[in-house]
Amino acid sequence: MAGLATSLGAGAATNSLAQMPEIDTLFLFGSNPTEAHPIVSIYLKKALRNGARLIVGDPRLTWMAKRADVWLNLRPGSNIALMNGLIHVILKNGWENRAFIERRTEGFEELREKVRGYDLKKVERLTGVSADRITEAARLYSHADKAMIVYGLGVTEHRTGTENAMAIANLALVCGHIGRPSTGIMALRGQNNVQGASDLGPAPNILPGYQPVASPDVRAKFEKAWGVPISPETGLKSVEMLDKACEGKFKGLFILGEDPAQTDPNVHEVRKALQSLEFLVVQDIFHTETTKYAHVILPGASFAEKDGTFTNGERRIQRVRKAIEPLSGMAEWQVISRLSNLMGYPMTYNHPSEIMDEIARLTPIYGGISYERLEKESLQWPCPTKDHPGTTTLYSDLFSRPGGLARFVALDHKGPGEVPDREYPFVLITGRIREHYNNGSMTGKVPGIVELVPEELLEINPADAKRLKISDGDTVRVSSRRGEITVRARITERSQKGNVFLTFHFRDALSNLLTSEYRDPVTGTPEYKSCAVKIEK
Amino acid sequence: MSDGKLKIKINGTELFCKKDETVLTAAKRAGIYIPTLCHDDRLEPYGGCRLCIVHIKGVPKPLPACTTPVADNMEVTTETPTIKRIRKRLIELLLSNHPNDCMRCEKTGECELQDLSYKYGVDGSRFEGEKWDMPVREANPFIRYEPNKCILCGRCVRICNEVVMAGTIELTGRGFYTMPDTAFGKPRTLSNCEFCGQCVSTCPTGALTDKKSRGKGRAYEMKKVRTTCSYCGTGCNLDLNVRDGRVVKVTSAYDAPVNHGNLCIKGRYGYDFIHSFERIKSPLIRKGYKFVTASWDEALEVVASKFKALLKKYGPDAVGAFSSSRCTNEENFLLSKWVRTSLRSNNVDNCARV
Ligand code: SF4
Ligand code: SF4
Ligand code: SF4
Numbered sequence: 022m023a024g025l026a027t028s029l030g031a032g033a034a035t036n037s038l039a040q041m042p043e044i045d046t047l048f049l050f051g052s053n054p055t056e057a058h059p060i061v062s063i064y065l066k067k068a069l070r071n072g073a074r075l076i077v078g079d080p081r082l083t084w085m086a087k088r089a090d091v092w093l094n095l096r097p098g099s100n101i102a103l104m105n106g107l108i109h110v111i112l113k114n115g116w117e118n119r120a121f122i123e124r125r126t127e128g129f130e131e132l133r134e135k136v137r138g139y140d141l142k143k144v145e146r147l148t149g150v151s152a153d154r155i156t157e158a159a160r161l162y163s164h165a166d167k168a169m170i171v172y173g174l175g176v177t178e179h180r181t182g183t184e185n186a187m188a189i190a191n192l193a194l195v196c197g198h199i200g201r202p203s204t205g206i207m208a209l210r211g212q213n214n215v216q217g218a219s220d221l222g223p224a225p226n227i228l229p230g231y232q233p234v235a236s237p238d239v240r241a242k243f244e245k246a247w248g249v250p251i252s253p254e255t256g257l258k259s260v261e262m263l264d265k266a267c268e269g270k271f272k273g274l275f276i277l278g279e280d281p282a283q284t285d286p287n288v289h290e291v292r293k294a295l296q297s298l299e300f301l302v303v304q305d306i307f308h309t310e311t312t313k314y315a316h317v318i319l320p321g322a323s324f325a326e327k328d329g330t331f332t333n334g335e336r337r338i339q340r341v342r343k344a345i346e347p348l349s350g351m352a353e354w355q356v357i358s359r360l361s362n363l364m365g366y367p368m369t370y371n372h373p374s375e376i377m378d379e380i381a382r383l384t385p386i387y388g389g390i391s392y393e394r395l396e397k398e399s400l401q402w403p404c405p406t407k408d409h410p411g412t413t414t415l416y417s418d419l420f421s422r423p424g425g426l427a428r429f430v431a432l433d434h435k436g437p438g439e440v441p442d443r444e445y446p447f448v449l450i451t452g453r454i455r456e457h458y459n460n461g462s463m464t465g466k467v468p469g470i471v472e473l474v475p476e477e478l479l480e481i482n483p484a485d486a487k488r489l490k491i492s493d494g495d496t497v498r499v500s501s502r503r504g505e506i507t508v509r510a511r512i513t514e515r516s517q518k519g520n521v522f523l524t525f526h527f528r529d530a531l532s533n534l535l536t537s538e539y540r541d542p543v544t545g546t547p548e549y550k551s552c553a554v555k556i557e558k
Numbered sequence: 559m560s561d562g563k564l565k566i567k568i569n570g571t572e573l574f575c576k577k578d579e580t581v582l583t584a585a586k587r588a589g590i591y592i593p594t595l596c597h598d599d600r601l602e603p604y605g606g607c608r609l610c611i612v613h614i615k616g617v618p619k620p621l622p623a624c625t626t627p628v629a630d631n632m633e634v635t636t637e638t639p640t641i642k643r644i645r646k647r648l649i650e651l652l653l654s655n656h657p658n659d660c661m662r663c664e665k666t667g668e669c670e671l672q673d674l675s676y677k678y679g680v681d682g683s684r685f686e687g688e689k690w691d692m693p694v695r696e697a698n699p700f701i702r703y704e705p706n707k708c709i710l711c712g713r714c715v716r717i718c719n720e721v722v723m724a725g726t727i728e729l730t731g732r733g734f735y736t737m738p739d740t741a742f743g744k745p746r747t748l749s750n751c752e753f754c755g756q757c758v759s760t761c762p763t764g765a766l767t768d769k770k771s772r773g774k775g776r777a778y779e780m781k782k783v784r785t786t787c788s789y790c791g792t793g794c795n796l797d798l799n800v801r802d803g804r805v806v807k808v809t810s811a812y813d814a815p816v817n818h819g820n821l822c823i824k825g826r827y828g829y830d831f832i833h834s835f836e837r838i839k840s841p842l843i844r845k846g847y848k849f850v851t852a853s854w855d856e857a858l859e860v861v862a863s864k865f866k867a868l869l870k871k872y873g874p875d876a877v878g879a880f881s882s883s884r885c886t887n888e889e890n891f892l893l894s895k896w897v898r899t900s901l902r903s904n905n906v907d908n909c910a911r912v
């Protein structure tokens with residue numbers, strides 16, 4: 022989300038889901054909502070039934086791609102080249118929104134210069150998408166009235182993830198397709214509370230509400246509220262903590278509810294780092310790969326066992342309500358409070374609503390949120406005051422950047438970190454399927470789901486399968502420069518020639534043993550969407 | 559009206575409506591009850607069951623409220639003696655081909671047919687005739703289908719095709735034996751069904767029910783707790799159904815702002831992990847190669863003293879925390895605060911920003 026933040030001001034979706042049925046041109050990019058976000062897909066399907074045109078940018082022939090007016094079947098990791106190509110066509114034909122560019126943006130000249138070099142020949146070569154399709158997509162999108170770009174992890178889970186998102190913002194800004202109902206950019210994210218977790222400051226350089234640690238005013242506000250000095254130095258990112266652990270310079274870590282030893286693309290390094298720690302505490306509801314390395318394991322409470330809030334992908338803050346008592350006796354907020362008390366810093370919350378009150382006092386975008394209000398209304402941030410109705414559409418007037426202008430960022434194609442070669446000729450894309458979730462620690466405990474989808478399957482194109490003499494259901498070995506796994510093959514047109522697909526939901530066929538070590542330098546998000554592998558029977 | 563609004567009267571009460579709404583939506587908004595069976599707010603108006611017929615002044619025949627658009631100065635009466643008689647007749651007809659085994663039916667207490675027959679005081683005895691006798695279908699993990707209890711409202715077929723667009727079920731068979739079914743009556747598998755349970759969520763009777771929660775409690779024995787799904791970032795609301803301290807079922811939250819009662823397989827059926835025997839139930843402390851059970855006091859004492867010792871020895875740069883996009887806002891805030899106050903560090907991060 023750092024990408025959108027740079028271009029537009031905030032790292033968040035610009036519109037509400039409820040506006041989707043009125044979209045007239047939908048550009049779905051790097052997202053497979055019928056699998057990963059089924060209920061968002063219901064909104065999008067409604068838009069299609071209402072006659073919306075559909076452009077899909079995806080290397081896989083997904084449900085949506087099959088129904089698209091234009092399918093941009095790009096090579097994994099060639100997102101920027103494709104976006105630059107689209108903008109190139111739009112500018113060449115004069116389809117841009119001049120008035121919008123002049124009034125509401127800056128940096129257009131640099132962008133124009135940059136995309137000049139992305140003629141269709143070059144873009145065709147870099148992306149593998151035909152010039153016709155690119156031109157048609159550019160025409161459809163730029164001529165739309167209510168155009169929405171919906172993108173997913175196929176955009177962000179690349180080493181150029183942040184830049185990919187900026188490239189998308191460039192396209193929307195060139196056409197002025199932002200800041201109106203049903204018109205904007207929606208980012209669909211993986212885990213339920215990524216938005217809330219980003220909003221509320223577990224990050225080394227920001228305090229809750231995207232308030233920079235570096236700002237003396239911000240620090241002063243938190244120092245006053247919390248009664249301790251706050252270091253002006255940016256802390257370590259998660260990757261850096263792990264790297265430093267391997268070097269012996271980082272010693273003690275508390276991991277709340279995550280499983281990097283399985284879900285990180287570079288599990289070897291992560292495991293080494295965890296092993297090097299002098300003290301590791303892991304709090305989770307289940308034993309995971311990560312808990313194996315812990316010195317102390319604390320039981321977590323499931324969402325049914327505690328009060329709280331989640332913020333969804335459209336910035337809507339919603340209640341989580343306690344249905345049963347925590348099985349272990351305590352919920353996380355109580356555990357952290359007690360730990361803090363033991364370490365000498367008093368935390369005396371009686372209920373999570375009091376924590377929300379503190380969030381509201383310190384975090385302007387959540388300023389008007391309280392549990393009391395959430396009983397009666399549904400609110401999307403920014404909601405700065407108790408009488409503010411929340412915000413459905415961002416940027417209808419100003420962007421939340423200095424000067425209120427959005428910023429074009431001129432970008433170059435870099436491609437994925439690892440490209441296929443003789444030895445590892447296939448591109449492995451990893452992603453989600455509807456029935457399972459993340460490391461499978463939850464869905465793997467649902468007998469019906471396990472019955473339906475008991476194991477990992479490698480999706481491979483019929484032509485590739487034929488060449489390798491693989492039949493449906495055959496066991497194959499998938500290996501990369503980092504590791505190998507054995508899975509059964511599913512032959513399907515969903516994978517294009519040269520690409521194969523795996524999920525990351527299964528512990529015994531861990532696709533993250535294969536994925537590459539490349540990451541986005543800004544966010545640290547791993548390149549889950551592209552690495553080179555070979556397939557053997 | 560100048561602002562595009564219309565004025566109508568329902569049972570003598572004046573109300574303003576939007577141009578393109580139906581009599582039924584207008585009545586609902588005003589809190590006026592009109593019985594329905596084939597209607598679901600999530601679906602396009604259908605007009606199949608005729609139960610929602612109302613009298614409109616100046617119109618000789620009663621019209622279905624669910625498909626009739628409002629018109630300026632329309633005067634609606636929701637129940638006249640004639641309409642009441644027709645409604646009774648319609649319900650009786652439905653009951654005449656219905657097993658009437660409410661006493662052991664999973665749906666008892668929240669069945670729309672049962673409620674209507676109670677409200678109108680009718681049973682199926684007036685039209686005794688041929689009844690369906692078809693086997694129960696439940697060769698799948700989640701959905702039980704009892705064709706005999708189907709009243710052919712078409713809601714399951716429509717939600718599956720209109721909303722989910724999965725195309726799993728259609729009206730099959732002919733004449734008296736027309737019923738919703740999968741193509742060729744094949745058992746539901748992933749190749750023909752998404753197992754979203756949307757069809758179950760809309761079925762007004764006990765024809766489609768959740769298999770997992772069968773026998774786990776009547777609707778009125780459940781405590782329903784409105785909450786937000788913990789799987790993906792869409793933020794669907796749902797109702798956890800709790801009985802004797804256990805989550806035994808998930809039902810739709812039809813008035814939810816994001817999902818209006820729609821859910822996917824994970825939100826509706828993915829709750830078993832909550833009571834999984836594999837849950838970690840007490841703190842564990844590593845002793846050599848093994849973990850031993852500890853009390854919260856013991857475990858937190860170890861964590862606190864160890865972090866204090868590390869801080870003393872190596873300083874705040876050598877300690878930190880990962881938080882999770884799976885946890886609540888309050889927990890994320892608190893962890894970030896803990897790192898800043900107890901550890902005096904900024905080493906706190908989300909371990910994968912996906
Ligand atoms: S579970 Fe979903 S996909 Fe399957 S029949 Fe019901 S509505 Fe259709
Ligand atoms: S199964 Fe239920 S929803 Fe479907 S037609 Fe029969 S009664 Fe209606
Ligand atoms: S019900 Fe499905 S789509 Fe809705 S939040 Fe849960 S996982 Fe996401």
Ligand code: FES
Nearest residue numbers: 596605607608624
């Ligand atoms: S609800 Fe109107 S006809 Fe069935």
